[in-house]
Amino acid sequence: MSIVLGIETTCDETAASVVKGGREILSNIIHSQTEHHLQFGGVYPELASRKHIDLLIPAIDEALIQAGVTRHEIDLIAVASKPGLMGALLMGVGAAKALAYAWKKPFVGVNHIEAHLYAAMMGQKNLSLPALGVVISGGHTSLVKIQAVGEYELLGGTVDDAIGEAFDKVGRMLGLPYPGGPQIERLAKDGDPSKFAFTSPQVKGKPLSFSFSGLKTQVLYTIKERQLEDQEKKDIAAAFQEAALRAVISRCLLAAESLGLRTVFVGGGVSNNKRLRELFPPHLQVFYPPPGLSLDNAAMIAGLGYHIYQKKGESDPLDLIPSPTNKTLFF
Ligand code: KG4
Ligand code: ZN
Numbered sequence: 001m002s003i004v005l006g007i008e009t010t011c012d013e014t015a016a017s018v019v020k021g022g023r024e025i026l027s028n029i030i031h032s033q034t035e036h037h038l039q040f041g042g043v044y045p046e047l048a049s050r051k052h053i054d055l056l057i058p059a060i061d062e063a064l065i066q067a068g069v070t071r072h073e074i075d076l077i078a079v080a081s082k083p084g085l086m087g088a089l090l091m092g093v094g095a096a097k098a099l100a101y102a103w104k105k106p107f108v109g110v111n112h113i114e115a116h117l118y119a120a121m122m123g124q125k126n127l128s129l130p131a132l133g134v135v136i137s138g139g140h141t142s143l144v145k146i147q148a149v150g151e152y153e154l155l156g157g158t159v160d161d162a163i164g165e166a167f168d169k170v171g172r173m174l175g176l177p178y179p180g181g182p183q184i185e186r187l188a189k190d191g192d193p194s195k196f197a198f199t200s201p202q203v204k205g206k207p208l209s210f211s212f213s214g215l216k217t218q219v220l221y222t223i224k225e226r227q228l229e230d231q232e233k234k235d236i237a238a239a240f241q242e243a244a245l246r247a248v249i250s251r252c253l254l255a256a257e258s259l260g261l262r263t264v265f266v267g268g269g270v271s272n273n274k275r276l277r278e279l280f281p282p283h284l285q286v287f288y289p290p291p292g293l294s295l296d297n298a299a300m301i302a303g304l305g306y307h308i309y310q311k312k313g314e315s316d317p318l319d320l321i322p323s324p325t326n327k328t329l330f331f
Contacts, residue, residue, distance in 0.1 A: 003069060004076045004309075005060070005099075006302025009092030010084025010112045011138070012036075012043045014055035017298035018067035018074070022306035023122055026067030028292055028299040031055045034178070042168065042178050049087035056095050063298070071103050076314075078305020080298075081109030082323035083139070089322035097317045106314035110301045113140050113326060116267035118149065118307075119289035119300035128263045128285070132255055136248060136276075137268030138164035138179065140326075141210050143251055145259060149307045155255050156208030163244055164270050166212035170219050170240050174233050184237045185273050191231075191238030196222060198239045200247035208251050215243055245276045256284060263287070269295045 004022075008015040012033040018026040033051045037043050064071065079096035081089065093109070100107035117133045133144040133152065141158040161169070164181055171180015174187070198218050203209040219240050226232070252264055264286045270276065272294040280286045293300055 002075055002306075003073055004078050004302040004306050005063065005074045006110075006298035006300075006305060007056070007060070007077070007079040007092045007096050008112070008296055008298040008301050009052045009056060009088050010080045011088060011296060012048045012051075013296040014052050014059050015296060015298035016056070016059040016063035017302050018063050018069055019299055019302035019306065022303050023125075025299045025303075026069065027063045028297055029059045029063045029066065030292075030295075030297055031059055038177060041172055043085070045085045045087055048085055049091055052088055052091035056091060060095070060099075074103065074105055076305060076309050077103075077105050077107045078110050078302050078308070079107070080112040080115065080301050081320055082111055083326040084112055084322075084324060086322065086324040089324065093320065093322045097320070100317040106309065107317040107320075108305050108308045108312075108315050109320045109322070110305050110308060111326065112296075112301075113137070113142065114150075114152075115300040115304045116140075117144070117146070117265060118267070118304040119293040119297070120265035120267040120271070120287050121149065122293065122300065122303050123290040124287060130259075130261060131263035131265055132252060132259070132261050134248060134252060134264065134266045135268045136163045136266065136270035138162060138168065138181075140268065141212070141248075143208055143255060145255075145261070146265065149304070150311055156206060156210065156251060158210040158212060159203050159206075160211055160213035161216060163210070163212055163248065164268070166216050166244060167241075167270065169216050170237075173220060173223050174228075174237060179269075181270060181273065184241055185275065187234045187237035188241045188275065191234030191236070193235070193238040193242040195232075195235035196239035198243040200243050208255055210247055210251065212244065212247075215240065241273075241275060245273065245279055248276065249279045252284070253281070267294070267300075
């Protein structure tokens with residue numbers, strides 16, 4: 001069961017990938033739909049589902065060709081089955097079930113958030129565990145203790161917005177195109193974070209949890225009161241980014257200290273942010289996803305699918321129901 005075809009359609013990326021042995025990426029095809037959603041200022045769910053229909057089969061074909069394998073050499077099909085936009089999930093899960101049935105291959109459903117975390121582990125031959133794990137994406141903000149691949153203890157999550165969601169909303173307030181995260185990082189480079197006193201508040205009684213909606217509101221009120229000069233926009237971007245990222249760093253430091261851990265795996269789209277990487281102190285050994293694996297991709301799905309199959313065997317292709325939410329921690 002070494003060669004895995006991964007499929008990812010949880011949101012607005014249509015992706016397919018072939019991965020060998022859980023780590024060796026033979027192909028990683030990502031068709032971003034961003035340009036189609038730009039005019040809506042965010043992801044338009046119905047459009048995302050329809051675009052997956054157009055893009056998925058060509059993406060799977062490309063993934064096989066680029067990997068230099070035929071369908072006969074595929075040992076397992078892994079698909080992101082939760083959480084995500086329901087219509088979008090149904091497209092990927094439906095396609096994966098059909099292929100598993102037609103090709104007579106085993107099939108597993110993979111949790112997209114856990115896969116983001118696995119992306120940071122994927123580049124490492126020898127994992128130093130236990131470790132801290134942080135998923136910072138458009139839909140999720142979670143801090144976990146990783147005992148092993150597939151074994152996690154939830155330490156904290158967001159009580160309101162996800163961090164990437166806050167970047168995207170503040171981006172929109174500043175008149176930046178979607179997704180706001182990379183745009184804010186670009187503006188923040190020329191901004192002075194000390195010009196605005198934004199903070200991401202502590203959650204009462206939960207020192208390892210996150211809250212970003214208050215921070216977002218602080219930016220909203222600041223913007224409402226003034227006609228922004230270009231430099232002010234840059235300063236606001238820098239001050240917001242600094243507050244949001246420092247919230248992640250402070251929770252990691254607290255958790256690392258109290259649990260006696262020195263290794264951190266960081267996954268999800270926000271892990272692309274260069275300023276975040278500067279802010280981690282040198283006494284922590286921090287691992288990030290290899291290039292191309294921070295944002296939504298199918299290589300992390302195929303990679304983690306390999307481990308799930310090793311541990312739990314296949315899921316029934318005709319039984320698995322995708323879920324838009326993540327009720328249990330990961331599985
Ligand atoms: O992991 P991802 O592709 O999708 C989800 O599973 O949500 O993450 C997308 C999120 C978006 O909110 C985007 O604005 C954010 O990641 N993002 C960034 C950066 N690049 C992407 N946020 C801050 N700085 C970045 N450089
Ligand atoms: Zn994601």
